[in-house]
Amino acid sequence: MFIGAFIKTLIMKKSLFFMVLLTVVSFNAIAQDTARQNLTSPGMVYAFDMNDNSIIGTPYIIDKFMPGKISADKEGKLYSLRYNAFNDVIELKKNENEVEALNRDLVNVTITFSNSNKSYRAYNYIDAKTKKGKRGYFVIASDVSHKKPLLIKERVVFIEKQKAKSGYAKTKPAQYKRKSDQYYTLNESGIAIELSTKKKDLANSFPEHSKAILDYIKSNKIKTSKQEDLVKLMDYINSL
Numbered sequence: 001m002f003i004g005a006f007i008k009t010l011i012m013k014k015s016l017f018f019m020v021l022l023t024v025v026s027f028n029a030i031a032q033d034t035a036r037q038n039l040t041s042p043g044m045v046y047a048f049d050m051n052d053n054s055i056i057g058t059p060y061i062i063d064k065f066m067p068g069k070i071s072a073d074k075e076g077k078l079y080s081l082r083y084n085a086f087n088d089v090i091e092l093k094k095n096e097n098e099v100e101a102l103n104r105d106l107v108n109v110t111i112t113f114s115n116s117n118k119s120y121r122a123y124n125y126i127d128a129k130t131k132k133g134k135r136g137y138f139v140i141a142s143d144v145s146h147k148k149p150l151l152i153k154e155r156v157v158f159i160e161k162q163k164a165k166s167g168y169a170k171t172k173p174a175q176y177k178r179k180s181d182q183y184y185t186l187n188e189s190g191i192a193i194e195l196s197t198k199k200k201d202l203a204n205s206f207p208e209h210s211k212a213i214l215d216y217i218k219s220n221k222i223k224t225s226k227q228e229d230l231v232k233l234m235d236y237i238n239s240l
Contacts, residue, residue, distance in 0.1 A: 057176035059086035125192035
């Protein structure tokens with residue numbers, strides 16, 4: 001009787017141990033899956049061949065997938081990535097037939113392309129044209145730890161096919177057109193706002209330091225249309 005009871009107790013303890021172990025393993029697996037799902041946007045998967053070959057141009061800044069790292073991945077894995085400027089998404093190549101969009105809602109996550117060392121980060125921003133709030137990717141052009149970093153918005157627009165209006169005219173095919181970049185910085189709420197490249201307008205964006213900024217522009221011969229000069233200017237503004 002005693003031996004039978006002892007064996008029964010031992011079996012129950014082993015069963016409990018394995019149940020706890022299974023629960024821990026299952027929880028870790030779920031946590032890993034959740035982290036992986038959070039890295040990308042569920043449902044935003046599509047085939048490469050959905051692009052219309054009759055369209056001129058490209059929605060991408062660089063067509064090819066390039067190796068890059070995502071700061072949210074602590075293992076430092078290299079992913080195949082490219083930036084779709086028209087749809088404003090970072091695409092991650094899953095396999096030869098499909099890609100997935102990174103989760104644009106992730107906060108303080110930097111995507112760095114290894115070959116060029118070019119980095120992107122998503123911010124809430126005010127669209128310069130529509131004045132509406134959006135969320136999208138910006139190239140980080142200066143120290144991202146600054147309150148007012150210099151950010152670059154790369155743009156591609158889509159122009160619909162234009163049918164010939166007469167027998168002498170030709171139909172113009174649809175095209176993706178690269179537009180000039182726009183410069184942004186962060187306001188006090190951490191929302192990206194457009195920076196004018198006109199000296200007075202730019203200085204007036206920081207009214208409490210506008211005179212000092214104009215003096216700095218003049219004394220250092222800053223050309224606000226040049227990225228490297230804007231980086232210097234934003235470093236100065238962050239020091240005020």
